[in-house]
Amino acid sequence: MPSAKKGGLGEEDDLSESKSAVQHGFFETGFGKSIARNWALCFLILMTMVFSLTSRGFFDIVNFQNILHLSTGSFLLAVAETLVVITGGIDLSIGYVYGLASVLGAKVMQVLSVAGLPTVSVVLLGCCAAVVASLLPGFVNGIVITRFKVPSFIATMGMWGICNGVTLFLSDGFMPVMGAPEIINKIGNGFVFYIDPGKSVSFFQKPSYIADTNIRQLIRLFPNSLFLTLVVLLVVSFVMRRTAFGRHTYAIGGSMDAAVRSGINVNRHLVVIYTISSFLAGIAGLFNLFQTGIGNYTPSGANYELMAVAAVVIGGASLTGGKGRILGTAVGVLVLAVLENGLQIMGVSAFYRYIGVGILLVIAVVIDRAFPDLF
Amino acid sequence: MKGDSGSRPITKAFSNGGIGYLLGSSWVVLFIFLEIIVFSLASGAFFSMETVQLILFNGTEVFLLAIAELFVIITGGIDLSVGFVMGFATVVASKSIVALSNVGLSPLLSILLGAVLTILVGLLPGLINGWLVAYLRVPAFIATFAMLGVSHGVSELLTQGIPTKNMPSLAGDIGNGSLLYIPPSGVWSFFSRPQVQRGQHVWEIIPNMAVFSFIFIGIFAFVLKRTRFGRHLYAIGGNMDAAIRSGINVRHELVKTYIISSFFASLAGITYVMKYITGKPDAGANMVLEAIAAVVIGGASMAGGSGSVGRTILGALIIAILETGLRIIGLQTFTTYVLVGVILIMAVIIDQSFPSLKR
Numbered sequence: 001m002p003s004a005k006k007g008g009l010g011e012e013d014d015l016s017e018s019k020s021a022v023q024h025g026f027f028e029t030g031f032g033k034s035i036a037r038n039w040a041l042c043f044l045i046l047m048t049m050v051f052s053l054t055s056r057g058f059f060d061i062v063n064f065q066n067i068l069h070l071s072t073g074s075f076l077l078a079v080a081e082t083l084v085v086i087t088g089g090i091d092l093s094i095g096y097v098y099g100l101a102s103v104l105g106a107k108v109m110q111v112l113s114v115a116g117l118p119t120v121s122v123v124l125l126g127c128c129a130a131v132v133a134s135l136l137p138g139f140v141n142g143i144v145i146t147r148f149k150v151p152s153f154i155a156t157m158g159m160w161g162i163c164n165g166v167t168l169f170l171s172d173g174f175m176p177v178m179g180a181p182e183i184i185n186k187i188g189n190g191f192v193f194y195i196d197p198g199k200s201v202s203f204f205q206k207p208s209y210i211a212d213t214n215i216r217q218l219i220r221l222f223p224n225s226l227f228l229t230l231v232v233l234l235v236v237s238f239v240m241r242r243t244a245f246g247r248h249t250y251a252i253g254g255s256m257d258a259a260v261r262s263g264i265n266v267n268r269h270l271v272v273i274y275t276i277s278s279f280l281a282g283i284a285g286l287f288n289l290f291q292t293g294i295g296n297y298t299p300s301g302a303n304y305e306l307m308a309v310a311a312v313v314i315g316g317a318s319l320t321g322g323k324g325r326i327l328g329t330a331v332g333v334l335v336l337a338v339l340e341n342g343l344q345i346m347g348v349s350a351f352y353r354y355i356g357v358g359i360l361l362v363i364a365v366v367i368d369r370a371f372p373d374l375f
Numbered sequence: 376m377k378g379d380s381g382s383r384p385i386t387k388a389f390s391n392g393g394i395g396y397l398l399g400s401s402w403v404v405l406f407i408f409l410e411i412i413v414f415s416l417a418s419g420a421f422f423s424m425e426t427v428q429l430i431l432f433n434g435t436e437v438f439l440l441a442i443a444e445l446f447v448i449i450t451g452g453i454d455l456s457v458g459f460v461m462g463f464a465t466v467v468a469s470k471s472i473v474a475l476s477n478v479g480l481s482p483l484l485s486i487l488l489g490a491v492l493t494i495l496v497g498l499l500p501g502l503i504n505g506w507l508v509a510y511l512r513v514p515a516f517i518a519t520f521a522m523l524g525v526s527h528g529v530s531e532l533l534t535q536g537i538p539t540k541n542m543p544s545l546a547g548d549i550g551n552g553s554l555l556y557i558p559p560s561g562v563w564s565f566f567s568r569p570q571v572q573r574g575q576h577v578w579e580i581i582p583n584m585a586v587f588s589f590i591f592i593g594i595f596a597f598v599l600k601r602t603r604f605g606r607h608l609y610a611i612g613g614n615m616d617a618a619i620r621s622g623i624n625v626r627h628e629l630v631k632t633y634i635i636s637s638f639f640a641s642l643a644g645i646t647y648v649m650k651y652i653t654g655k656p657d658a659g660a661n662m663v664l665e666a667i668a669a670v671v672i673g674g675a676s677m678a679g680g681s682g683s684v685g686r687t688i689l690g691a692l693i694i695a696i697l698e699t700g701l702r703i704i705g706l707q708t709f710t711t712y713v714l715v716g717v718i719l720i721m722a723v724i725i726d727q728s729f730p731s732l733k734r
Contacts, residue, residue, distance in 0.1 A: 349532060
């Protein structure tokens with residue numbers, strides 16, 4: 001990775017005056033250190049407060065649920081990217097695996113429902129097809145990276161092109177794939193709790209006496225998507241923190257040589273990591289299908305994979321590997337999501353978001369570089 | 376992840392020399408021949424002078440962006456922003472040309488001034504990238520991705536979602552014209568199409584924009600190969616520590632490198648504006664893959680320290696021939712993406728298999 005070289009530049013004494021210049025006073029204290037370490041979280045809280053004060057409608061449970069609901073895909077993609085980044089690699093293919101899973105799932109559902117299968121089996125088979133297909137790019141990435149020693153950047157960039165092409169093929173150019181059963185929309189956009197104040201509480205389904213047009217008088221809590229996000233975040237976080245698999249992942253990213261010497265089967269481990277990454281991207285794509293009801297290709301210039309890398313870096317991981325937390329990444333995703341949502345509600349053009357993300361990224365790395373001993 | 380797959384037995388037989396060595400070292404050229412043969416067999420229309428012009432015409436942006444990427448990759452970095460800096464340049468160029476001609480300047484003058492302005496503005500992203508990478512020690516991947524976002528945002532704000540319209544028609548004439556026209560009468564004319572009777576065929580040799588870009592590519596090939604600055608880039612990419620210790624001002628050279636990168640991205644933007652007489656933010660969105668692929672197919676290592684302009688152009692030619700050929704035989708764009716992805720991975724595997732072929 002190119003970034004490994006930049007680390008070398010940092011070791012040079014005469015080049016690192018800027019580092020020592022910042023490192024005194026406030027940030028030496030325990031409180032200061034924890035602020036610097038969790039700057040993304042502090043920034044998130046600060047941003048939430050500012051948006052709450054400046055824009056009407058931001059500080060609202062409906063809006064907060066909306067933010068979480070809409071960033072489900074980003075959460076899953078960023079978790080996928082975190083795993084790969086911790087090993088010291090990068091996965092550029094996840095954005096298009098995401099699109100591939102969405103389009104393939106929709107296509108299979110479309111074909112099967114035309115063939116007249118019952119809805120349940122249409123949905124299940126579509127999901128299976130999408131999930132199985134999403135394992136393949138990651139597996140191939142892993143094999144190419146470990147057996148043929150292709151840098152992860154190149155291997156996954158090649159896969160980026162391949163998945164992009166296959167997705168375009170499946171969706172006939174840029175047409176969204178329609179015709180999936182409507183039930184998936186209800187699942188994807190549903191909530192766990194529906195509360196009619198003072199009358200009833202029901203789970204997963206709105207009470208039948210309320211018409212679709214009056215749905216706003218219900219209090220809807222805890223979107224299904226949040227459930228998915230939490231499960232993924234907690235499971236992966238647990239695996240990374242508490243299991244041998246997680247420790248091996250950090251070991252590989254910290255020092256490949258040391259990992260090999262300590263008897264970790266690095267090649268097999270990396271194949272598994274890239275496959276999981278691709279799998280999570282596939283789940284994200286499938287969820288996108290459940291959310292929108294149509295199979296969406298990944299638009300050119302959407303850069304989902306780069307947004308995921310951005311969230312990972314803002315969350316405190318380092319592209320040189322060996323460092324990063326799943327929950328940190330979750331904060332990174334939230335920073336980007338709240339920024340987008342807040343700017344939208346303020347009526348600021350969405351394009352400022354791109355600029356904002358760019359600036360945040362640089363701040364993240366500069367802070368990371370300024371406090372090398374903190375992390 | 377540096378590989379030493381040379382220890383594997385199959386490849387050892389090849390790297391000992393002889394025919395295998397030759398195949399491994401010049402596979403890019405062989406592959407170009409293979410492409411030409413396959414496309415010629417697939418379609419009778421492929422093997423012609425017009426196709427050569429078409430390949431050069433379609434490939435101009437990829438050539439320029441690949442050179443942009445090459446300079447950065449030689450130093451061991453990466454520039455993800457070239458595609459959107461190109462888009463930014465198309466917006467700046469088209470907007471400024473339209474504005475200048477609205478003020479009342481002649482079309483030619485407004486195009487020239489617009490192009491110069493674009494190049495000047497286009498140096499800015501590179502300057503910032505270089506500053507971030509060299510002075511703030513932000514990894515190139517992050518710094519240039521941040522710049523990708525910023526240049527995308529700024530160009531969307533400039534266009535407000537509407538591609539530029541009302542460019543002077545002269546721009547299209549220049550952008551779609553050719554260097555040399557040979558009518559049946561045999562009297563050559565440069566830059567302007569001679570008047571001939573209907574139905575008579577005029578040979579058009581080398582699109583203007585290809586000439587335009589190869590002038591700059593030639594200059595920078597010289598800079599890379601023959602100047603002290605060029606040698607410094609290889610030194611920085613080969614071993615940053617050694618470069619610092621040997622007294623190279625690494626920071627300055629890195630800033631220059633990123634400026635050159637965004638300079639070439641701006642040139643690509645200008646050629647795009649001249650060819651398609653419009654400017655839009657996502658003009659180069661998907662071209663980053665092709666640019667990096669061209670450099671890597673051309674044998675450069677992502678770890679830095681290797682790569683050359685000539686080989687990069689060969690790599691870009693592979694992609695340009697592929698794209699144009701597939702279009703001629705009637706396959707859709709998506710096959711290009713798949714094949715570029717496959718060739719990119721194959722290129723690295725082949726290069727890994729012949730570790731003795733250090734360029």
